[in-house]
Amino acid sequence: PENTSETPDEARTRHEELSRDLDDHSYRYYLGNPIVSDAEYDALMGELRAIEERYPQLISQDSPTQKVGAPISVDFAAVEHLVRMESLGNAFDFDELNAWADRASAEVPVDAYLCELKIDGLAVDLVYEKGRLVRAATRGDGRVGEDITLNIRTIDVVPERLDESVRPAPELLEVRGEVFLPVEAFEALNRRITETGEHTPFANPRNAAAGSLRQKDPRVTATRPLSMIVHGVGAYVPAGGGENGRPGSEDVAFTSQSQAYALLGEWGLPLSDRYRVVSSMDEVRAYVSHYQEHRHEPDYEIDGIVIKVDAFSLQRRLGSTSRAPRWAIAYKYPPEEVTTRLVDIKVGV
Ligand code: NAD
Numbered sequence: 001p002e003n004t005s006e007t008p009d010e011a012r013t014r015h016e017e018l019s020r021d022l023d024d025h026s027y028r029y030y031l032g033n034p035i036v037s038d039a040e041y042d043a044l045m046g047e048l049r050a051i052e053e054r055y056p057q058l059i060s061q062d063s064p065t066q067k068v069g070a071p072i073s074v075d076f077a078a079v080e081h082l083v084r085m086e087s088l089g090n091a092f093d094f095d096e097l098n099a100w101a102d103r104a105s106a107e108v109p110v111d112a113y114l115c116e117l118k119i120d121g122l123a124v125d126l127v128y129e130k131g132r133l134v135r136a137a138t139r140g141d142g143r144v145g146e147d148i149t150l151n152i153r154t155i156d157v158v159p160e161r162l163d164e165s166v167r168p169a170p171e172l173l174e175v176r177g178e179v180f181l182p183v184e185a186f187e188a189l190n191r192r193i194t195e196t197g198e199h200t201p202f203a204n205p206r207n208a209a210a211g212s213l214r215q216k217d218p219r220v221t222a223t224r225p226l227s228m229i230v231h232g233v234g235a236y237v238p239a240g241g242g243e244n245g246r247p248g249s250e251d252v253a254f255t256s257q258s259q260a261y262a263l264l265g266e267w268g269l270p271l272s273d274r275y276r277v278v279s280s281m282d283e284v285r286a287y288v289s290h291y292q293e294h295r296h297e298p299d300y301e302i303d304g305i306v307i308k309v310d311a312f313s314l315q316r317r318l319g320s321t322s323r324a325p326r327w328a329i330a331y332k333y334p335p336e337e338v339t340t341r342l343v344d345i346k347v348g349v
Helices: 008-031 039-054 094-107 181-196 205-213 218-222 257-266 282-293 312-318 337-342
Strands: 078-079 114-121 122-129 132-139 145-146 172-181 227-237 276-278 300-308 330-331
Touching: 008 039, 008 094, 078 205, 094 300, 094 312, 094 330, 114 227, 114 282, 114 330, 122 205, 122 312, 132 145, 132 227, 172 205, 181 205, 205 218, 227 257, 257 312, 276 282, 300 312
Parallel strands: none
Antiparallel strands: 078 145, 114 276, 114 300, 122 132, 122 172, 172 227, 300 330
């Protein structure tokens, strides 16, 4: 909220207070134990951003507006990502969405947007070497995540080996995606937890997924029917690459988000069948409106829509800020009554 009568000292004090609170909320959130709703968190972040717009000298590298995620916990080994994992910028209405599209189009000739559901789960990173899953990690602070390889191996849809029936697996493939608990599985889990008195029920599927994935004992994770959908690529070295005399003709380059998805699908990675490639912002807005009305059609919770410039060459040209790509944006749906109410319940991990 605008408060132009504040003194610079007041702004600094409020900035410190908000930064501390936001860091604390992030830490709890990534453990699966938030104490405020996402909308409340977003409102505090909005207030912090507004202060930084009035007092740019308060922006430091350490500000919550400039960082991704939260520091990792000591319960897991640290893993450095091959390519940094980012967050996403937000739009809360069509004006903000259009402003993002205008900024992108002013810089590069955007001819196609990929629209997909913003799954309310946890970001994870999978590394395949010569087609074998060798490591899985949480996003962490974007640079370093937590090693959750054994837990990820319990997820049925995550292939241990890439399918090579259509084309050879790449030398190296780092993919990003969302781990989530389908709504029905979440409800069944909470019924079971309540019956057995294991611990307090989870407030929502996201917290349940975060709590389940970050178990120290992967046998516990194995009892939670987690799922995953892939939505990005990090490091990539194509097959062949001259090694072991393999012919380079098997090489395949990624040219766009949608073409990458087609290849990832051939390798047996779990993809959504709800993404669409469109050529105009009218169609983007129609997609956003459609799922705002049919938000509960998917069997998992979504908190918005992600819109990406499809061509990788344009993504590279648009680049990133310190925490988010300029070539993508998250359109956030308004919070739902039921979620904000449930967040008030004390939750367990
Ligand atoms: P974000 O959730 O707004 O967006 C980035 C994330 O979206 C990515 O990391 C990715 O995992 C995910 N995502 C889902 N579907 C995707 C798709 N199709 N393509 C690409 N990415 C997709 O940003 P964030 O940095 O992860 O978290 C910030 C948000 O988390 C806040 O806006 C707030 O809603 C919530 N949060 C809540 C609390 C709390 O205490 N309630 C604390 C911290 C953060």
